Amino acid sequence: MTDTPGKAIDFMGLRKVFAVVSVVLVLVSAVLIGVRGLNFGLDFTGGTSVELEYTEAPELDDVRSILSDAGYTNYVVQNFGSDTLVLIRMQEAGDDQLGLRILADIEQRTDSDVTLVSSEFVGSQVGDELKEDSGLGMLLALAVVLIYVGMRFQFKFGIASVIPLAHDVIIVLGLFALFQWTFDLTVLAALLAVIGYSLNDTIVIMDRIRENFRKLRVDDPEETINQSIQETINRTINTSLTTLLVLMALYFLGGEAINNFAITLAIGVVVGTYSSIYVAANMLITLGVTRADMVIPPKEGVAGEQAEEEEEPPEWLNRM
Numbered sequence: 001m002t003d004t005p006g007k008a009i010d011f012m013g014l015r016k017v018f019a020v021v022s023v024v025l026v027l028v029s030a031v032l033i034g035v036r037g038l039n040f041g042l043d044f045t046g047g048t049s050v051e052l053e054y055t056e057a058p059e060l061d062d063v064r065s066i067l068s069d070a071g072y073t074n075y076v077v078q079n080f081g082s083d084t085l086v087l088i089r090m091q092e093a094g095d096d097q098l099g100l101r102i103l104a105d106i107e108q109r110t111d112s113d114v115t116l117v118s119s120e121f122v123g124s125q126v127g128d129e130l131k132e133d134s135g136l137g138m139l140l141a142l143a144v145v146l147i148y149v150g151m152r153f154q155f156k157f158g159i160a161s162v163i164p165l166a167h168d169v170i171i172v173l174g175l176f177a178l179f180q181w182t183f184d185l186t187v188l189a190a191l192l193a194v195i196g197y198s199l200n201d202t203i204v205i206m207d208r209i210r211e212n213f214r215k216l217r218v219d220d221p222e223e224t225i226n227q228s229i230q231e232t233i234n235r236t237i238n239t240s241l242t243t244l245l246v247l248m249a250l251y252f253l254g255g256e257a258i259n260n261f262a263i264t265l266a267i268g269v270v271v272g273t274y275s276s277i278y279v280a281a282n283m284l285i286t287l288g289v290t291r292a293d294m295v296i297p298p299k300e301g302v303a304g305e306q307a308e309e310e311e312e313p314p315e316w317l318n319r320m
Contacts (some may be wrong), residue, residue, distance in 0.1 A: 038095070038179060052115065161280060164283070168195070172267050190262075194272060213290075213291050225289075
């Protein structure tokens with residue numbers, strides 16, 4: 001008996017249109033990154049780090065307002081270790097007195113008891129090394145994914161999995177270059193999480209495509225891929241929507257320190273969901289994947305035994 005798939009939505013019918021869309025988005029993002037560049041935060045550019053201790057937990061928005069009123073710019077304010085410890089980082093090569101000046105400006109504008117815990121300057125050389133290491137880290141992650149998927153599935157699947165990951169990262173970085181959002185270590189962590197999320201989504205679809213290539217007696221790769229996407233689309237959409245709800249809560253309720261992390265992941269989830277369907281599957285068709293690529297090679301010795309069995313018909317057949 002032959003397995004035949006039901007009527008599937010023609011996802012791949014628009015694959016050429018979405019291929020053009022993806023290429024345009026990646027090229028525009030690459031141009032934006034090259035022309036406008038990324039707005040690197042203190043983690044990459046260096047600056048001054050000032051740690052203050054309050055007797056009572058302050059409102060971070062009040063601390064930011066005080067610093068703005070005092071004329072400071074390009075700063076980040078966040079809690080450090082506890083609610084009473086506040087870390088202020090600013091893109092300013094301050095001298096030894098910068099921490100004391102910040103302390104004095106805050107004391108003039110608040111009734112709280114504040115103590116200067118530490119004040120130190122981090123040079124840009126550390127930031128430059130961090131840029132290189134983070135770039136190499138992402139390239140290494142993509143290379144490991146290519147090797148893993150190539151071994152786990154098939155080399156064409158490996159290529160079709162890595163290209164969407166690079167596609168997602170470039171588009172997210174392009175948006176950061178366009179809007180000049182601050183790119184810091186939290187954003188780098190979010191980018192790595194985007195790679196993991198998008199890969200997981202892609203692997204689910206790839207696994208179903210491989211399964212259907214072996215199960216369905218269909219010679220048209222597009223029909224098999226359409227069937228596979230339709231079987232996994234509910235899971236993909238539900239997972240993405242659930243993740244987005246959590247990220248929106250983090251963005252609106254998590255405070256300024258986590259905003260960039262949340263928005264990076266939110267964009268990555270949307271782009272990653274799209275690329276899992278229309279970039280990864282599209283690449284499989286472009287690379288010419290067929291049912292023959294999914295055939296499990298017979299083990300040594302088994303093929304010969306099967307051949308002998310096929311050559312000698314069973315005894316009951318000879319009696320007919």
